[in-house]
Amino acid sequence: MSDFKPYGRTELARRVAEDIEDGWYVNLGIGIPLLVSDYIPEGREVMFHSENGLIGMGPKPAPDAIDPWLVNAGKQNVTIQPGGALIHHADSFALIRGGHLDLCVLGTYEVSGTGDLANWATNDKSIAPGVGGAMDLVVGAKRVWVIMEHTTKTGEPKIVETCTYPLTAVGAVTRVYSSLAIIDVDRNDGMTVLEMAPGLTFDALQARTGVPLRRAPDLVETPLEAAQ
Amino acid sequence: MSRKIVASVADALSGLKDGSQIMVGGFGLVGQPDVLVEGIVELGIKDLTLVMNGAGQTPGRSVSLLLELRRVRKMICSFPRSIGCNLFSELYAKGEIELELVPQGTLGERIRAAGAGIGAFFTPTAAGTLLAEGKEQRVLHGVPQVLELPIFADVALIHAWRSDPIGNLIYRGTGRNFNPIMAAAADLTIVQTNHLVALGEMDPETIITPGIYVDRIVHVPDVIPAT
Numbered sequence: 001m002s003d004f005k006p007y008g009r010t011e012l013a014r015r016v017a018e019d020i021e022d023g024w025y026v027n028l029g030i031g032i033p034l035l036v037s038d039y040i041p042e043g044r045e046v047m048f049h050s051e052n053g054l055i056g057m058g059p060k061p062a063p064d065a066i067d068p069w070l071v072n073a074g075k076q077n078v079t080i081q082p083g084g085a086l087i088h089h090a091d092s093f094a095l096i097r098g099g100h101l102d103l104c105v106l107g108t109y110e111v112s113g114t115g116d117l118a119n120w121a122t123n124d125k126s127i128a129p130g131v132g133g134a135m136d137l138v139v140g141a142k143r144v145w146v147i148m149e150h151t152t153k154t155g156e157p158k159i160v161e162t163c164t165y166p167l168t169a170v171g172a173v174t175r176v177y178s179s180l181a182i183i184d185v186d187r188n189d190g191m192t193v194l195e196m197a198p199g200l201t202f203d204a205l206q207a208r209t210g211v212p213l214r215r216a217p218d219l220v221e222t223p224l225e226a227a228q
Numbered sequence: 229m230s231r232k233i234v235a236s237v238a239d240a241l242s243g244l245k246d247g248s249q250i251m252v253g254g255f256g257l258v259g260q261p262d263v264l265v266e267g268i269v270e271l272g273i274k275d276l277t278l279v280m281n282g283a284g285q286t287p288g289r290s291v292s293l294l295l296e297l298r299r300v301r302k303m304i305c306s307f308p309r310s311i312g313c314n315l316f317s318e319l320y321a322k323g324e325i326e327l328e329l330v331p332q333g334t335l336g337e338r339i340r341a342a343g344a345g346i347g348a349f350f351t352p353t354a355a356g357t358l359l360a361e362g363k364e365q366r367v368l369h370g371v372p373q374v375l376e377l378p379i380f381a382d383v384a385l386i387h388a389w390r391s392d393p394i395g396n397l398i399y400r401g402t403g404r405n406f407n408p409i410m411a412a413a414a415d416l417t418i419v420q421t422n423h424l425v426a427l428g429e430m431d432p433e434t435i436i437t438p439g440i441y442v443d444r445i446v447h448v449p450d451v452i453p454a455t
Contacts, residue, residue, distance in 0.1 A: 052405050068258070068452050069401030069453060071255070071401075086401065086404055088336075088436070089336040090337055090409045093334075127317060127321075130306070130307040131306055131332070135333075136353045140333075167356060168357065169355075169356070170357075
């Protein structure tokens with residue numbers, strides 16, 4: 001067993017933030033994806049969209065500066081940036097479906113090798129299902145990036161041939177930021193590994209993945225020592 | 229001129245019947261007309277279908293109270309779960325409430341379509357998923373799409389920040405959400421407003437919902453969304 005160091009959640013959020021380009025409009029899903037906004041490099045103008053009708057969402061307010069009329073999609077209090085705009089729900093999702101968002105970042109249970117995504121329901125029938133805006137976001141945004149653990153708690157791949165949980169969309173994911181690797185996804189062409197966690201070999205990554213992976217031409221295996 | 233202004237919540241809700249389909253504005257608790265919803269509780273009507281984004285998140289209050297009292301037969305919503313309230317899930321697990329789960333954007337557009345006289349529309353949202361089962365699917369412009377129908381309502385309950393006597397409305401912050409589209413989609417639109425101003429005091433350039441959609445207005449000052 002090779003020794004390697006998985007990417008942590010904040011490290012993944014930071015990596016995603018580094019890859020967001022100047023001028024993009026971005027929607028961040030609830031949970032870990034929301035951390036991305038804390039790591040946007042200085043000087044990059046990025047506007048965050050919250051599907052409840054807020055464009056130009058800013059960070060969490062100070063405890064003594066909460067505006068109870070401003071919440072994000074997770075119903076947490078937020079702020080509005082200079083240049084922000086407020087719109088109603090049908091307009092908010094028109095801009096989503098209309099292809100105007102440059103990027104949507106969200107978490108997921110599973111991804112297939114061709115970018116199918118299952119992130120809204122498990123097969124547990126005792127829990128009332130809730131879908132929110134996920135299905136609209138992933139068919140509408142120009143790019144769909146997911147942040148995820150590479151395997152389940154019991155070590156099973158979460159990148160699979162065919163999703164076992166109910167689908168959110170078919171062929172929607174364009175990039176995976178997992179605890180083990182950064183992988184480009186093409187719905188016709190499958191998965192290409194761009195980067196791997198320090199110490200991980202390509203063979204070890206493949207062994208933890210449910211579909212065949214391809215190496216990007218410049219993919220390198222970083223020794224664990226070099227990363228420390 | 230002040231024909232639409234009513235003196236009390238009870239007056240605002242007079243005539244509402246059992247079995248009604250009622251839209252409730254709001255996302256989270258922001259823009260949710262809780263005073264009107266609690267008026268519905270008082271009124272005692274039952275067998276209701278609620279159309280809204282969630283399914284209640286304040287145990288013992290508002291929408292959650294309607295559910296607790298078993299007044300709601302069916303929810304049409306996108307996200308019936310809430311961290312603070314497990315009530316919908318419990319009723320759902322026991323088969324005591326129906327659910328039509330609708331993706332949030334499709335929910336908004338179906339409500340918008342109802343108010344805009346659109347008979348149906350195709351959307352890529354939910355194509356190839358469980359939520360498209362039983363619906364017509366067609367490939368348009370190279371993209372699989374699902375046929376969706378409008379959602380109408382007997383009544384829409386709206387929370388505005390400011391209204392004038394003819395029901396021109398503006399909202400505050402993210403309290404706008406579903407309110408403007410619901411106001412247009414119902415046979416009877418009832419507004420709870422924080423501020424009521426004289427005719428002519430609102431700048432026509434800034435009005436979000438024109439009074440043509442509004443039937444009744446009740447002034448409920450000093451309402452702040454719970455945090």
